Amino acid sequence: MKLGNMLRDALRALLHKPVTVRYLTRAGEMVSVPERYRGKIVYDKEACIGCLLCIRTCPSGVITTTEEKKVSFNISRCVFCAQCAEICPTDAIRLGSDFEIVTSEKEDLIVQ
Amino acid sequence: MNTVIILLITFPLVFLLSLLFEGIDRKVHARMQKRIGPPIIQPFYDFVKLFNKERIIPMTASSRIFTTVPIIAAAASILGASIPVASLIAGSNVGGDLIIILYLLTISPIMVMIGGSSSGNPYGAVGFSRKMTMLIAYEVPMLICILSVSVNYTSLAYYDIVLTQVKIGSLLALARPSMAAAAAAFVLCMPAYTETVPFDMSEAKTEIVHGSLVEYGGPYLGLVKLAKSASNFALSFLAVSLFFYTPALLERYFSPELGGAMLLCLVTTLIFMVFTMTVPRTIFARLKIGQAFKFYWLVPLTLSIISVALSILGL
Amino acid sequence: MTEKFDEVKEVKVDYTRLRVPLGPVHPALKEPISLTVTVRREEILDVVIRLGHVHRGIEALAETRNLIQTLYLVERICGICSHSHTTGFVQALEEIGEIELSDRSLHLRSLIFELERMQSHLFLIGIMAYEIGFDTLFMFTWYEREKILDLFEEITGNRIHHSMNTLGGVRWDLSPSFVEKVNCSLNKIEKSAKYIQEVFQDKTVEKRLCGVGVLDYDEARELCVVGPTARGSGVKVDIRKAYPYAAYSELKDDFSVVLRNTADAQARTQVRILELFESINLIRAILEKLPDGPIYKESVIKLMKKIPEGEATSLVEAPRGELLYFVRTNGKEGLWRLNVRTPTIPNVLGLKPMLIGSEIADIPVTVASIDPCMACANRITVVDQDKRETIVTDLKNLRNRGKKQ
Numbered sequence: 161m162k163l164g165n166m167l168r169d170a171l172r173a174l175l176h177k178p179v180t181v182r183y184l185t186r187a188g189e190m191v192s193v194p195e196r197y198r199g200k201i202v203y204d205k206e207a208c209i210g211c212l213l214c215i216r217t218c219p220s221g222v223i224t225t226t227e228e229k230k231v232s233f234n235i236s237r238c239v240f241c242a243q244c245a246e247i248c249p250t251d252a253i254r255l256g257s258d259f260e261i262v263t264s265e266k267e268d269l270i271v272q
Numbered sequence: 273m274n275t276v277i278i279l280l281i282t283f284p285l286v287f288l289l290s291l292l293f294e295g296i297d298r299k300v301h302a303r304m305q306k307r308i309g310p311p312i313i314q315p316f317y318d319f320v321k322l323f324n325k326e327r328i329i330p331m332t333a334s335s336r337i338f339t340t341v342p343i344i345a346a347a348a349s350i351l352g353a354s355i356p357v358a359s360l361i362a363g364s365n366v367g368g369d370l371i372i373i374l375y376l377l378t379i380s381p382i383m384v385m386i387g388g389s390s391s392g393n394p395y396g397a398v399g400f401s402r403k404m405t406m407l408i409a410y411e412v413p414m415l416i417c418i419l420s421v422s423v424n425y426t427s428l429a430y431y432d433i434v435l436t437q438v439k440i441g442s443l444l445a446l447a448r449p450s451m452a453a454a455a456a457a458f459v460l461c462m463p464a465y466t467e468t469v470p471f472d473m474s475e476a477k478t479e480i481v482h483g484s485l486v487e488y489g490g491p492y493l494g495l496v497k498l499a500k501s502a503s504n505f506a507l508s509f510l511a512v513s514l515f516f517y518t519p520a521l522l523e524r525y526f527s528p529e530l531g532g533a534m535l536l537c538l539v540t541t542l543i544f545m546v547f548t549m550t551v552p553r554t555i556f557a558r559l560k561i562g563q564a565f566k567f568y569w570l571v572p573l574t575l576s577i578i579s580v581a582l583s584i585l586g587l
Numbered sequence: 588m589t590e591k592f593d594e595v596k597e598v599k600v601d602y603t604r605l606r607v608p609l610g611p612v613h614p615a616l617k618e619p620i621s622l623t624v625t626v627r628r629e630e631i632l633d634v635v636i637r638l639g640h641v642h643r644g645i646e647a648l649a650e651t652r653n654l655i656q657t658l659y660l661v662e663r664i665c666g667i668c669s670h671s672h673t674t675g676f677v678q679a680l681e682e683i684g685e686i687e688l689s690d691r692s693l694h695l696r697s698l699i700f701e702l703e704r705m706q707s708h709l710f711l712i713g714i715m716a717y718e719i720g721f722d723t724l725f726m727f728t729w730y731e732r733e734k735i736l737d738l739f740e741e742i743t744g745n746r747i748h749h750s751m752n753t754l755g756g757v758r759w760d761l762s763p764s765f766v767e768k769v770n771c772s773l774n775k776i777e778k779s780a781k782y783i784q785e786v787f788q789d790k791t792v793e794k795r796l797c798g799v800g801v802l803d804y805d806e807a808r809e810l811c812v813v814g815p816t817a818r819g820s821g822v823k824v825d826i827r828k829a830y831p832y833a834a835y836s837e838l839k840d841d842f843s844v845v846l847r848n849t850a851d852a853q854a855r856t857q858v859r860i861l862e863l864f865e866s867i868n869l870i871r872a873i874l875e876k877l878p879d880g881p882i883y884k885e886s887v888i889k890l891m892k893k894i895p896e897g898e899a900t901s902l903v904e905a906p907r908g909e910l911l912y913f914v915r916t917n918g919k920e921g922l923w924r925l926n927v928r929t930p931t932i933p934n935v936l937g938l939k940p941m942l943i944g945s946e947i948a949d950i951p952v953t954v955a956s957i958d959p960c961m962a963c964a965n966r967i968t969v970v971d972q973d974k975r976e977t978i979v980t981d982l983k984n985l986r987n988r989g990k991k992q
């Protein structure tokens with residue numbers, strides 16, 4: 161039973177830099193993300209063979225087929241589980257490091 | 273006539289200072305929690321923002337009381353804060369004595385309380401009963417402290433007591449044992465008056481959703497907040513100039529100009545406020561109403577009574 | 588007629604009583620639950636608890652999807668214990684499909700499990716501090732939690748929904764450099780856990796937690812509360828010991844079940860703080876023993892096709908307590924029925940005996956001390972908006988529904 165246990169640390173925190181950081185969105189200033197980070201989908205259209213396995217496993221109906229037997233992604237529905245990247249036989253899908261995906265243009269959220 | 277003009281000038285000064293002090297308080301609080309915290313002028317932004325918002329009066333509220341109460345609260349606490357500041361600027365007693373100041377500073381919590389209970393919200397009612405209990409808990413020791421001061425110096429005029437400190441060239445709190453006890457009791461009452469953790473149960477956010485403030489929004493909330501920060505500032509300023517008037521210490525070496533004394537006093541107020549409001553609210557958890565009441569009637573009340581007894585004995 | 592009249596006359600109106608609605612939206616509650624509390628001054632006389640504000644229909648949704656899609660769906664039942672949910676689900680599937688897992692994947696599963704338990708406990712400890720108005724402790728605790736979330740981000744690529752589990756194993760491996768990193772973070776976390784333990788013995792904190800929300804041993808047994816809530820009341824329940832899953836049968840000796848007898852909010856918080864140390868021990872043991880081997884079997888699509896029709900139950904010890912999954916597959920990659928019993932369901936029942944007789948100021952502390960996860964607990968209520976009525980489906984109806992399909 162002690163009183164004012166935190167006094168020392170609270171005062172010490174005054175002298176140190178705060179641990180929170182400003183949220184910066186400009187390229188180059190954003191916080192770095194680890195290697196395995198699952199961000200916005202990067203799709204390599206050339207590598208895709210149109211097997212549609214990704215559509216079968218995607219949990220949230222992100223992926224639709226296109227006329228040329230390829231796929232297109234509607235990122236606004238994506239939950240970034242990376243199941244599509246895992247299942248793709250030719251590694252045509254990769255989850256990049258881009259996490260700043262808020263936009264006012266719907267088209268920006270379609271990856272083809 | 274002169275005093276009225278000085279009083280009028282101090283109004284905007286007090287307005288700016290109290291919001292600025294609140295900003296500093298928030299910043300220091302944030303830094304103690306390892307956060308960046310809001311910019312220091314955030315309270316000004318908030319004030320302007322709240323005034324641009326819609327006025328909402330709940331259907332269950334008795335609307336007259338609900339809307340006038342914040343105005344009275346803000347006016348009373350700004351006036352209460354201006355009197356000591358103006359007295360220091362004018363170098364004489366302005367407006368009234370200590371009892372008036374304390375009375376004005378008590379109006380604002382009571383008004384907010386009434387406003388909260390007139391809103392018809394059950395949380396407002398719980399906030400009312402808690403605030404009432406706290407008011408009894410801290411007002412009594414606080415008034416007894418003032419009584420002790422007046423017994424000692426046979427004066428209730430604010431500026432006289434400041435002058436006394438200048439004359440004896442020391443802080444009142446250090447002058448006599450009775451005054452030390454009074455100052456200690458007064459300081460202990462500060463967190464309860466300013467409603468900061470550990471004594472903020474009357475507007476505990478996680479328990480009763482800000483109690484009396486629960487239905488307030490828009491300009492009314494802005495006024496209530498202004499009233500709160502003005503009376504926080506006023507009480508700190510009062511406590512500092514009554515018990516810890518630091519310019520008095522320097523009087524011996526040089527006589528500081530009016531601006532210098534004022535500035536020194538304000539800086540002391542800021543430090544005082546950080547230690548009586550910001551630090552407790554950073555390092556303690558909120559108490560329950562019963563525990564807080566017990567604390568106030570055990571420690572500060574005893575201290576203040578001791579102080580009165582000592583001053584009657586002439587110590 | 589006269590009888591009724593007499594009855595009405597006898598009712599005394601008690602003006603000292605005040606009915607205070609707490610929730611569904613209230614700053615003390617992180618998720619919607621409605622408590623209608625009758626108080627006299629500060630004392631609580633009666634509580635009515637109502638759930639059902641965040642019913643999401645996940646069980647029904649699961650029946651329309653294939654197994655892999657459901658895996659990511661059940662993960663989203665709860666953000667804080669997402670790994671527990673997927674483990675429960677995947678274990679049931681693996682039992683149906685008789686899939687053998689490699690030792691390494693089992694150990695990795697347990698590792699993430701324990702990291703998640705620490706993360707969840709730190710989360711709650713922070714919330715407790717916040718409820719009693721101790722914002723600084725809240726910030727400090729969550730800063731520690733951030734370290735674990737960063738570990739998750741590095742190991743699995745996401746902070747909350749790590750999606751570590753997959754059919755027949757886990758998805759991401761732990762390279763030696765990660766082992767080093769986890770060890771390094773553990774040391775830091777252990778130090779700060781000790782600090783947090785110390786701060787929780789602060790006098791103002793103890794004043795708020797001791798003797799609050801008491802649920803004694805017998806009542807705890809009767810209501811079948813689970814997890815830290817039960818252990819705080821001295822009931823020795825821990826699925827990790829009783830029905831070991833993942834790698835826990837091999838790790839039996841590396842941890843002990845923390846029990847407290849005071850049965851109040853303080854005891855429950857203490858159990859959580861001490862479990863942090865148990866988890867740290869467990870993770871160290873896992874990292875030491877980590878066997879070599881593959882981490883998953885084969886393509887999930889192939890595995891999914893192999894799963895026959897059948898049903899299974901699986902139990903895991905989620906951070907909040909026992910979590911039960913009942914899964915019935917239809918042999919065509921889909922589900923006939925998914926039933927989840929989250930730990931909050933029994934724990935919420937404990938709220939009423941805890942609250943009656945205490946003060947208003949204790950409500951947030953008591954509610955937080957059982958670590959409720961409302962969104963997980965809302966499921967079997969059917970709300971008919973046109974008729975303005977609520978039907979709570981019973982077990983028989985549910986069974987019939989399972990049979991029909």
Ligand code: SF4
Nearest residue numbers: 208209211212214248
């Ligand atoms: S799984 Fe890969 S190859 Fe197959 S359709 Fe999708 S992106 Fe193309």
Ligand code: SF4
Nearest residue numbers: 218238239241242244
């Ligand atoms: S990451 Fe998940 S949700 Fe997003 S497209 Fe891939 S499978 Fe679908």
